[in-house]
Amino acid sequence: MVTTMLAVARISPSRVGAVINRNVGALRSGPSYWLVLLSGFFEPVLYLFSIGVGVGALVGDLVLPGGRTVEYAVFVAPAMLAVSAMSGALAETTFNFFFKMKYSKTFEAILATPVKPFEIAVGELAWALVRSTVYTGAFLVVMVVMGLTSPGWALAALPATLLVGLAFGAVGMAISTLMRGWQDFDMLTTGQFALFLFSGTFSPVQDYPAAFEVAVAVTPLFHAVELVRGLAIGELSWGLLGHAAYLVVMAVAGLAFAARRIQRTLCV
Amino acid sequence: MSKQPLQSLIHARGLVKRFGDFTAVDGIDLDVAPGEAFGFLGPNGAGKSSTMRMIGCVSMPTAGELRILGMDPVRDGSRIRARLGVCPQLDNLDPDLNVRENLTTYARYFGLSRAEARRRAEELLDFVQLRDRAASQVEPLSGGMKRRLTIARALVNEPELVLLDEPTTGLDPQARHLLWERLFRLKQQGTTLVLTTHYMDEAEQLCDRLVVMDGGRIAAEGSPRSLIETYSTPEVVELRFPDEADYAGKLEGIGRVDPLPDRILLYADDGDAAVAEVHRRGLTPSSVLVRRSSLEDVFLHLTGRTLVD
Numbered sequence: 001m002v003t004t005m006l007a008v009a010r011i012s013p014s015r016v017g018a019v020i021n022r023n024v025g026a027l028r029s030g031p032s033y034w035l036v037l038l039s040g041f042f043e044p045v046l047y048l049f050s051i052g053v054g055v056g057a058l059v060g061d062l063v064l065p066g067g068r069t070v071e072y073a074v075f076v077a078p079a080m081l082a083v084s085a086m087s088g089a090l091a092e093t094t095f096n097f098f099f100k101m102k103y104s105k106t107f108e109a110i111l112a113t114p115v116k117p118f119e120i121a122v123g124e125l126a127w128a129l130v131r132s133t134v135y136t137g138a139f140l141v142v143m144v145v146m147g148l149t150s151p152g153w154a155l156a157a158l159p160a161t162l163l164v165g166l167a168f169g170a171v172g173m174a175i176s177t178l179m180r181g182w183q184d185f186d187m188l189t190t191g192q193f194a195l196f197l198f199s200g201t202f203s204p205v206q207d208y209p210a211a212f213e214v215a216v217a218v219t220p221l222f223h224a225v226e227l228v229r230g231l232a233i234g235e236l237s238w239g240l241l242g243h244a245a246y247l248v249v250m251a252v253a254g255l256a257f258a259a260r261r262i263q264r265t266l267c268v
Numbered sequence: 269m270s271k272q273p274l275q276s277l278i279h280a281r282g283l284v285k286r287f288g289d290f291t292a293v294d295g296i297d298l299d300v301a302p303g304e305a306f307g308f309l310g311p312n313g314a315g316k317s318s319t320m321r322m323i324g325c326v327s328m329p330t331a332g333e334l335r336i337l338g339m340d341p342v343r344d345g346s347r348i349r350a351r352l353g354v355c356p357q358l359d360n361l362d363p364d365l366n367v368r369e370n371l372t373t374y375a376r377y378f379g380l381s382r383a384e385a386r387r388r389a390e391e392l393l394d395f396v397q398l399r400d401r402a403a404s405q406v407e408p409l410s411g412g413m414k415r416r417l418t419i420a421r422a423l424v425n426e427p428e429l430v431l432l433d434e435p436t437t438g439l440d441p442q443a444r445h446l447l448w449e450r451l452f453r454l455k456q457q458g459t460t461l462v463l464t465t466h467y468m469d470e471a472e473q474l475c476d477r478l479v480v481m482d483g484g485r486i487a488a489e490g491s492p493r494s495l496i497e498t499y500s501t502p503e504v505v506e507l508r509f510p511d512e513a514d515y516a517g518k519l520e521g522i523g524r525v526d527p528l529p530d531r532i533l534l535y536a537d538d539g540d541a542a543v544a545e546v547h548r549r550g551l552t553p554s555s556v557l558v559r560r561s562s563l564e565d566v567f568l569h570l571t572g573r574t575l576v577d
Contacts, residue, residue, distance in 0.1 A: 018373075018379075021373065022362070025364070026364035026365060029405075108360050109374070112354040112356070113374070114347070114349050115346075116345075
């Protein structure tokens, strides 16, 4: 912890900027990146339409724990917003990060310069946050246009989605440093999909069996969904701070672990 | 043997690098002076790359003393790396960037401004003769071009000390000569070069001074010429015989005899005289080659085996 704090103190904004600048430069490498970027955005949007709106027509209205009654799509949309924040950040810090660390040796090349492992981790996380924010910004516009939230609550939810991006980006990066090869990503994808289905995304967790509800409450996307939903639909409570705290811990621990692993793996 | 410590860009005493139970570098002493071209010669696994990574401040010494540019790599790694240029053994150019962007992006890691990065990239594209390919992606480049780009990238921060790990391994002769010529120009401009190689001709071409490494230790140190003078004779006769009989014994007394699987080396001050003596003894080798002694002979003498990987 002390070493992490020292690393934060000595971090150079210009070197972190250079790491981000590299990823901006890579945007020009060809259309493939943009295709991936676009498909990543549309995935939660498609779920919003098919399940939130489509299945929602069958489900009807939903009574929230607080007693308020909302359309099913209003309930599902913030969850999809949290999911797009998660998947935008994860896409960068898992697949792209892993490729740069293991295959293209990009980080190895960078570490021969004054840039330090911690600065690479921070730069990569910042870049993941950019992608995550592009997703969530566009998604919030869709929500406002569809009347699923108000512009004011949309603005309130935006910082929450940033925190979600940071938390998942950091943990994804930490996991990537442990990956042995592409086959390990299958497990990650499966895990991500399980979180997507069961984190109070499509039905309130209170409807689950009690033991299952407790299990869900330990997993990260649940906290992301609760925090983002509370703000997007204007249901504020002190509990939101608890969810935010969970995500802050994820972000800090993930970042510190990833930086350490970069050092351990590449500086030997 | 060593220069004044204060004038050393690289100063090592008893430098050790261990990976678990394996000792890659086993207590070496080094001093490299400014402006020098210094080489590590040795087979794969001799500890050259491990030493280079420690000098490059990406790998920390397990034991011993190491000062680079007068600083401590453990404490000042980032500050030292700011003044180094590193050309790694395997090209790690950025596949998502084109040739020019590989240089400008790399310059930014050293804190150079966008404008300065562009200026240096243009200069270096000319220096390594890649101007025509500036907008090309990295992947389609030939091995020699990639190497030149990696070297250009290593120079983007105008380093005082350039580390080259096997700069020409795997390149064709034309590409090697072009690279040597560029490296020689760098040396003339006063840049200190440290390189590893397992090519004797490369060491002879480029290095003012070199160490022969074997099994993590330094087996010998000196200029290419002095090493040859110390550990070999001015000339070497290479003899091949049509059959497997023991010719080594029959050559005794002419000079030092070194039987290799496919030929016999005869170390002599005067090669032609040695050949005359071979014939006088009634021996009829199928081929005879008299040549000047090279670093290969030094290596053979020091380690008892040929320099192959």
